[in-house]
Amino acid sequence: MQKAISKYWPVFVLPTLLAFIIGFIWPFIWGIYLSFQRFTTVSKTTFVGLQNYISVFSDETFLHAFSFTAAFTVVSTVLINVCAFAIALVLTRGIRGTNLFRTVYFMPNLIGGILLGYIWQILLNGVLANLQKPLLALDAKAGFVGLVILMCWQQIGYMMIIYVAGLQSVPGDLIEAAKIDGANDREILFKIKIPMVMPSVTICTFLTLTNSFKLFDQNVALTAGEPANASEMLALNIYNTFYGRSGAQWKGIGQAKAVVFFLVVVVISLIQLKFTRSKEVQQ
Template sequence: MGKVLRRWWPLFVLPCALSFTFGFIIPFVQGAYLSFCEFKVINKAKFVGLSNYVAAFQDEQFVHAFWLTALFALAVTVLVNAIALAIALALTRSRLGGTNVFRTVFFMPNLIGGIVLGYIWNILINAVLSVAGQQLLALNTTAGFWGLVILTLWQQVGYMMIIYIAGLQSIPSDYLEAAKVDGATAWQTLWKVKIPNLMPTITICLFLTITNGFKLFDQNLALTGGDPNHMSELLALNIYNTFYSRVGAKWMGIGQAKAVIFCVLVIAIALVQLKITKSKEVQQ
């Protein structure tokens, strides 16, 4: 069997490798090159050096979107993981009945597309909290920010909860029984036994929530559209609007530069987070 696998493995790897090359590597390299160009169509790109990157950092809307996205990602990461872990702990208690029903109910919002969720919550918030007949989300930046946070919590908590439940159920029962015999309280068991053994799960959940927080687009587009005056615009939506809402060939190059900055930023943050959390993992 080993000889057969060594002989034929390229045949099985080739379709995936070709898909990855043509679907990611080539577009990424082309996009990186276009970030140094001014263009309306990609086959007529004019090289302009670093001017697109200079213009991107000088764009006040982009700088505002950067800090707003960082704040949003921080809030979402903390709240999603705290709430998801709390629910997972509650649902893994043996004395609690109907846990499968609760798991299904909490997970269901994750099955709905982000653009649909955005429009649903837009209708709900503006219908309940209208100001003088005008939509609250279009008038108040703070309302738009927290509306996005609430929407994201409602969508992602159930998914992270399922991952935390799997992590909690993988903790050896011997550890928990030993803690109980030693007289550890529920709080001590959580911090001294469960959390250390959950670190691989926490690594995964933090990675997903941080990257999803920075990449949020469709919910932002549907819920606030960046209103009022681009003040609730996150990075992904800002890049989209730079491409398609601003007139002139230079803005497409600037938008591409913003996309490269955005990509490098998310990769760097994700790698730092993975390194930090993996160093905290313990061997079972």
């Protein structure tokens, strides 16, 4: 078997590697190149150096979208992980109907983002109308809260499954030994369970953080950035810059925004991974 693998591995690796290069690596490199250009089509470009990047950081809509996205990411990441972990704790206590609850909580993650956004837009606007409050498209604060509710409803069930797997991997002997030594439920939770499920915390935090920063389709469907781009997130701001503004300079600026966006997500993700992995313990 080992000889066959060592002999024929290129046959299996090369098609996937070629598809990865064509579908990801080459467009990524080309995108970086275009971020230094002024263009209307990729075949007609004019080099402008760092002018596009200077324009990015002088664009007030981009700076507002960044602050809005950062605030949304912090709130949604904390809420999703706390709620998902709490539900996972309940569902690992051996109560009846656990499998049914896990399935029901996971189902929202199967719904597409655009469809989910329009469903919640109808629901939340109906509630706001009954309360005689401004609708989502008329109030940025309501739009922010609506996006958080939508994101939590969609992601909590998925993260719960990961936390359930982490909690089930905690050795029962360790918990029994702690109880024999007189540890109460609070001490077992904070000194045994949470440290032992830190790998799950790392995964869930990474997923919720990156998903929140990259949120696009739900933002389009729920608020479309209204009112006056006040609820516009980074991905939607980049899209509107590239496709929604006339002039050759805006496509280059939009591409530069995409590169900045990529770097921001990578840096924040690496910091998060380094921090949470430092808290992991060996079983």
